[in-house]
Amino acid sequence: MKNFFSSFFLVLFLSSFIPAQKLSVVEIQKITDKSQGEFYFPRTSPDGSKIFFTSASYKGLWYYSMAEKKIIPFASEDGAGYEYVFSNDKSSVIYRASNLDDRGLRRNQSLIKRNLQDLQSEVIVTAKELSTPKVLASNNIAYMEEGNVILEAGGPHLNKTGANDMALYSVDGKILFYMNGTKKVFSPLGEGEYIWPSLSPDGTKILFTEVHRGAFISDLQGRILASLGKISAPNWSPDGKWITYMVEKDDGEFVTGSEIFACSSDGLHVFQLTSTSDVHEMYPTWSSDGSSILFNSEDGNIYSLKLKSE
């Protein structure tokens, strides 16, 4: 089986630079097969013991237990798999659930905190429209209600604002940057449509994508540090040195290919990690220890790509 997959995925190195560090693929392992269920958007738990994933519609959450080597259902709500977060103490998953009527219309949304051990759930808040949750450095859970205000500190779940609390929200094509109790629209390129914002693990840089101009890394003041080009769904490595992302080919309508890449966080050294004409590899994220990249194929298999850096 291993041989099959190592030959199945060709590995290419594409770089015109001599990188300080080089990434190469050791092996690609299929974690789940679509015959077990079609799963998408994989992420590891903070301790690396579980690989979480959801359905194509983000309904429900499952994880693959590395120890038990089996798939375990974790949550079933609509939208649970979209931009969920782990608590800082690694004990819980906090996600947004949409409560829909039978015609798919949203009645309201709830933020739910669900314990990884005993699967006990707490509803943090329910409102007509909520943002997805964020966990701040101070352990606060922050969210926006109906697009208006970042709420923090208060109630049993939200403690007082910490000095280094920062969060990025992607709302109506804009990035809202919450920092130390204030929020502002973060537009490092000026007018535009911004998606996929994320803070670097050390909290000093912001990775974002503007749909007309591609992906960039800036500092917290919005000064551009690196331009990464027209890449999709970029993600920081846990040490902040690397970005993984996908590169799609389409004709404006049909996607005809997608491959996984990684680049150094200065954008200078680019490595193509997959190259297959028949499998579209998508939505990569790093494992918690940075040794692997998880991704899904378009037909719902989850893979783990083990890396070697030298």
Added chain:
Amino acid sequence: MKKQLLAVLFLLFSASFLFGQSLSGIKIYINPGHGGYTSNDRHILETDYWESEGNLTRGLFLRDILQKLGATVIMSRVTNTEDDDIQPTSYIAARANTYNPDYFHSIHSNATGTSTRVNYTLLLFQGTTTSPTYPLAKTMAGYIGNEILGAHRTTTRDIAGDFTFYNSTGPYLGVFVGLKMPGTLSESSFHDYIPESWRLRNQAYLKHEAWAIAKAFLAYWGKPPLTTGIIAGILRDPDLGVSYTSLTLQDAKKPVNSIKVTLKPADALNTMEPVVYEGDNLNNGFFMFDELTPGQYKLYYEAPGYFRDSSTVTVQASKNTFADKDLLSTVPPFVVSVSPASGDSIYPGKEDIVISFSRAMNKASVESAISVSPKAPLTFTWSSEKNLTVATAGLPFMTDFTLTIGAGAQEKSHGLSLDGNKDGVSGDIYTCSFRTRLQDLSAPVLETVYPSDNMENVEPMPLINISFNEQINTSTASGRIKLVRNSDQKVLALKANYLPVDGQKSVFCFFPVDTLMENESYSLIISSGIEDLYKNPTSSEKVYTFKTGSKLPTMVYIDKFESGFTANWVSPLTYSSGITSAGTNFASSSIYRFYGSSSSMLINYSWKKSASSWLLREPLIGGAPKNVTFSNSGILQAYIFGDGSNNKFRFCVADGSDFKGLEVSPWYTINWIGWRLLSWDMQREGTGTWDGNTSSNGILDGQLKFDSFQLSYIPGNPESGFICLDNLRAAKDSYMGVEEGDEDLRPSNYSLAQNYPNPFNPSTTLSYKLPEKSFVSLKVFDLLGREVATLVNSEQGAGSYKVEFNASNIPSGIYLYMLRTDNFQETKKMVLLK
């Protein structure tokens, strides 16, 4: 100005009265597909339609309607610049997600990208058709599909999951990937179907589609339907056709430009001011009135050059009421054509006079206005209101006639008199002259027969070809053409095919049902009594005796010229000289098809008489046929339908290192009509010469590949004509590798090679080796393990084998092929990319 103001006021009144806020609180994301004016924005040259532009217009209309219904609408773009063309498509879904909408809809129109013309409505959603990512998206696809089908009156509507529609291996629709709400994509109609493409340029037509989608949203969320209705329609000229392909009788009529349609309430007491629609000049004839209170209305149609017309229609809430109208031209009727043409001749009683008018005619007025001089009795039959047949049985042979249609002939609707000289003014006569021919009292004459008398070494499955100098009453040939084995006088069954050629000559092609015996004498007996179309019978029996030879070696087919073959051949205009481009082309022919085949390659040729040399080269350029190799010592064959022109034909093959050399066969004179098997015995006949071609040295070096068919002209022969080709093949010889028992070359191991080419379309070659005799199964499966084809299922000896897999009937995707023998099994993957 006053009317326009009143029209606006009327619409405002309707809107305020009829619009509720039924979609209040609902957030909808609209994505007009593509953006800008570049190569991926789907431009139709003939109509100057840009899909990117049409998608945006529909999107903006939809936005306005949904907002009036109370919805919050987010547009992915509101302009049509290259900056609006968001790529990669995952950006579109990610961007929609940031707005947290309840629904996503992407607006497109469709195209086949081929010469095929269709016009149906397609709605797509993510997932498979039976297992959509969002089940509600499939529900919505049904609503939108039905509404667009109803508004645009496309032929059908189809809904499908994108994984099913494009196959599970992709491509798939990028806008659905990562989308966190139900989403659909409408391909409303086909913008490369030219009548539809013109309609898509009409703003009201695009708005009509927006209404259709808005109605689907109301149904989807269980909201009350619209309380207003729509009147739409197309004005056409029933007497003028269109130059492009039309799928319906309606689309075959020319739409009227610059129309003006006035809407009034049918109730005379209703004080509503008339509403005026003024159409464009973009060949669609479309009009629409929306937001109409249910009730009866009168429509008045006007256009320059047409009689005014009207109709009464009833509007129902939330419905489309169509009021198409054929407007009649004010141009007087004229004669479009007469057969025979002036100065031509006819055979009385066999060929009639056929008159075609530009307009539907008053039949009685026409019949009383027609006469011939010298006077003779005429009888009339109308095949339609515009087409009259005048029987000629009463006309004497060998006589000059003048046909006159008097000005009393009138068109049906408004009584306009005939415009005989076609100057746009009624009231003049039409005349033409023709001659009746000499009475045919001659029997049909046999021109060529194959196999000819006393011919030897005839192949055991001969194509018997009998041509006559005129057309035959085929029923009189039944039972009068026989093939007899002379040793026992057994009459052998034949399969027959009869074809008239060039409207004069004709040919019978026969195959024996069973292969003839080798080295045996046979007689082809053509009995007397075979009649031409004028009942003149042949008077004598003809007997052609021939002797068969030995069986031919096994052949490998290079091209059978079945469906899709033209993709592998290039136009004869590309590498030819001494031809006229207007009359030279190639195509698939289903008329001149070889017996048992569904198509053949037709080459029409037209020589430029003034040229000093003439060479038509029809090259094979790619696909599986281009990969077939064959021995330089074998036979190359093709069935060729000759036109009896006595022009020349030859084969050309590629040889030498990397097949860069070119060698030709000797020229063969096309002195037959109908199908004939033409063979180039390369070893015995050697090569011909290709003057001036440095790639040709006259020696067939090593293995060969097919290069081209070639034709040339001999001055004095017909300057134009055609040939058809079918079943191009070569002697198997060394092609199939090692025969059983050839110990020296027997493979040492089992192996299954990667298919070639890969990816492929539609055929590919699978190769495998057997070191020993074994039962062999070679099957093709899809990724779900379903068997798609069994290519081999029999015992085979040691050797190397190649099997062609033709996938023309299965969709694109990844397939597995598995070789299984008594002691070996291996599976490989191949990609079909159509």
